[in-house]
Amino acid sequence: MMELTRKGEYAIRGIVYLAGKQTDKVCLLSDIAEAVNVPPTFLAKIFQQFSKIGLVKSYRGTGGGFMLGRPPEQITLLEVVEAVEGPILPNRCVAAPTDCERSCDCNVHPVWQRVQSEVRQVLGGVSLKDLAICK
C-alpha cells in the first residue's frame, strides 16, 4: 500500500534532473524525458502542472524549455509529490474528520494523523538540492 504512481515517480525524476542543471539554463522537455527515461508526452503533462504552480518556469517557442522556478534548496520533495499526487492522506478522515461519524471516539483516527505527520516531515526535510546527482 501507499504506493507512488508512475506519474509521481516520473515527476520527481524530471524535476530532480532540472535541479542538477545550472539554474539559468532552459532544458528541452524532450531532452529531460530522454535523460530520465520517461514517455515525453506524459512528462509534458506533469511539467504543465508544475508550471501552473510555479515549481518550474516554462518558455515557449524556439529556444524554449523548462527551468526550475526557484533555487533547488527551496523546493522540497513534499511539494513536488503533493503537486502531482495530491495531499498526503493516509485516510480520508484525516482531511475531513466530519465525514466519518465515528471520528469523535475512534482511536484509529489519531494514528493516521500521526502517519501523515511523519511522512510529511520526512518528505519535507529533503530538498531538490539534496537530491540532485551532481551537487
Next chain:
Amino acid sequence: MMELTRKGEYAIRGIVYLAGKQTDKVCLLSDIAEAVNVPPTFLAKIFQQFSKIGLVKSYRGTGGGFMLGRPPEQITLLEVVEAVEGPILPNRCVAAPTDCERSCDCNVHPVWQRVQSEVRQVLGGVSLKDLAICK
C-alpha cells in the same frame, strides 16, 4: 496520496470491533458488519483473508462466527493493514531496488526507505488493544 482503500478501512473497523469483545466469544459476521457499518458481503471477503493467516479464527455452521486469533495486545495495526493492503511500499524500488537501474546512485531511493520505515514504526507500535473502544 498514500490513501487507505475502503477494504483497508473496513478491515480495521471489523477487527477492532472483535478486539473489543471478550476473547472467547464468537461473533456473527452479520452482526459485526452491521455494528461497524460495512457491507456484509465485502466484510466476509476480508475476514476470509484474516482467517487464512490466523489473524482471526472462524467457525462454521450453527453457532459459528469469528473471534480474534490472538490476544488483542499481540496484533498490531501494521499486521492488519498489510494483511489486506499488502506491504507498505512508498515506491516499488523499495521492494525491488534491482527493478530500477538508477537505484545505485539515486538519492531519492533512501528517502522512500525512510518513509517506509517511519510508517511501519507508527503502525507497528499500535495494537488492537490500544484501538478497541472498551478496553
Next chain:
DNA sequence: CCCTAAAAGGATATAAACAGTCTTTTTGGT
C-alpha cells in the same frame, strides 16, 4: 439423518483511477 445456520469460494458487474497517446492551439524567435 435431515435441516438449518454460517462461513468459504468463485464468478460477475460497475465504476474509478492510472498510464499514456493524439491533435490542435498558442507563443516566441528568426
Next chain:
DNA sequence: ACCAAAAAGACTGTTTATATCCTTTTAGGG
C-alpha cells in the same frame, strides 16, 4: 511568414477498487 516548442484538451486501453451474487462446504441440533 515560418518554424520550434510548450499548452491544452480530447481520447483510449488497462488495471484496480468496490462491491454483489451464487454455489459449496462445514457444523450443530432435533
